[in-house]
Amino acid sequence: MAKKIVSAKNLRKVYGDNEVVKGISFDVEEGEVFGILGPNGAGKTTTLEMLEAIRPIDGGKAILDGINVAEDPESVKRVIGVQPQAAAFQDKQKLTEIIEMFAAAYGERVNAMDFLKDVQLADKANSYAESLSGGQRQRLSIAVAIVHSPKVFFMDEPTTGLDPQARRNLWELVQHIQSKGVTVIITTHYMEEAELLCDRVAIMDDGKIIALDTPKQLIEDLLKKGFKKHEQVQQANLEDVFIDLTGKALRD
Amino acid sequence: MQKPRDTLTQPLSLKKKLYTVLIFTKLSTKRFFRDRLALFFGILFPLIFLFVFGSLFSKSGNSVTFNVGLINESNSSIASQFVKQSAASKILKIDSSVSTLSAAETKMVDGQLDATIVLPSNFGVTTNSKIPSGQLLVYYTENNSQAGETLVSILQSQFQSINTKYVQISTPFTAASKELNKNSLTEFDYTFSGLLGFSIVGLGIFGPVNVFPELKKQGILRRLHTTPIRVWQYFTATMASQAIIGLISIAVMFITAILVFNLKVVGNYLEIIIFLVFSIIMILGMGLAIGGWAKNERQAAPLSNIIVFPMLFLSGTFFPRYAMPIWLQHVTNYLPLTPVIDGVRLIATEGYHLTQVGPQLGLMAIWTVIIYAIAFKVFRWE
16 A cells, blocks of 8 residues: 555644534555545635644644644645635736746745646746736646645645636546645535536535545445446437537637 | 755755845846836835925025015105015015015915015105105014014115115114125025935835735745745845845936035035935835735734824924924934934935944934844734
8 A cells, every 4th residue: 555645633623613623544655646525614725724733733633745834834735735715816917927926935935937848838927927828727736836836735726717628638637646646635616617627526515525436436336235226327418519629629 | 956964964055145146136126117107106206205395495595585476556766776676586485476465465364375465556656855765564464563663674685785875874783794604504405305214215115015915925935934944044035136226226316316406415425324324224125114014904904004104294204303492302302213314414415424324323223123023923814
């Protein structure tokens, strides 16, 4: 079995009387894409924020790459990359400058163009961030999150609000990052996205993990219980039609 | 792509941490000069104030003037000569729209005129003594009795020189004037240092107070918080960038004041710059504290207004503090902006050295410690 790079034990988060994360435990293996699924308000983002060392852990323990997150947040921050839900950047700042700035936040100097090429934004290098489309901004956000070559990459709902082309492009990017040996922890509302990208998924509801396994195993477990879809499953769906008609090329 | 573990377990060196500060300073300064709105409020806005207040105060400068109505009811040549001379006078500013006493009265009651001079119909008419004579009348309202009496004595002394032409008299007591060859401060000098204070407040407080809540709303600060950057690095970069922008803005004001309003700078420019940088850093601390604390604009705006406006008015920004009652001067002495405005004036226009503005620097040092202690304590990334 691969090395455990993230280990959460009985993690808790309380806001006033409201316990939003109710003692969850899970391990993430090095190099896998680990999905956290769940409806809005399930506690996905709060869980990520505790692991990212930006939200105090109210109970339990989190170890990331051998570092206790609560005790040494600064060291944790240096080995992780974070892509927040909102991909917002300050106005009047060129893409190359944004890359330069985030690298500098880690005390590093990088060649911004290399990172922009990686996410197909080289031709926008001298544009301001506010001129980018939603998909381009998400790609920039990914480039920014990996400027310091992190070991663990957190993505919070990266494809929400993107068109099918941009989503597919982002999936490829995630797979590309995984191929470099980076562990990816991703939250999403889209089940087909989780099924395609994630090696394992944890399903959260009401602050608890209610299932944790590979997508394939979770589906098999459901079928074993005698589950049947009402309709006959077709070999294609409307999204396949859409992609067939409009092509996979990016539109931004 | 991944780095060896040992480089990551080492804490970031100070050199790397300062590199972070350097790049953040560079980029936020650049961004300021690309932002038209920021440029307007940071540089043009104080300049507009400079023109408004400059033209208000530089005219009155160090001379006394009276706004008067002049009503001439006489046909004599002496009377018309008097009117002509009065029009050329520096002391009298004649309102030519006033031609009747009742119109003049209305304007005096409104406070638009200090007094009204009336030359009666017999003024300057040669009588049987073969010498022209006459008595003019100066009308003034109760509130303007000082101006009225001063005007009367000025006119008296002017008649004195005319009188000697007609009647030989020797005057035992006279007064003569002699100009001292010394620069005294004009009202504009006070106004200018006040406007510098205003500009520093505008940049240092309203800048972060407007920007930080917006950055929090968009999650930009939260994202920075996921990197190893520390609050002190972020503050230092903001300070450095504000100092650069502030000095440029102030340089523009100095140049304008020197060229347009004849400001005479006698102080050492290096000392002025050092003092201004210190001032900018101290005042910026208030902006960092308010903007860093506030979760959104609704929290930031009222708090900054409550702090900024009383401070602006009480520290001598728009009118000199010497115009205040003594007890209020004592209280306002200790406001953070007061030593800034006093210090700039002492160094720039009175030629003091940094070593001579010890009380100002000391007070600013105390405020800086207090303000930054609060700013670091209340700062929130989101």
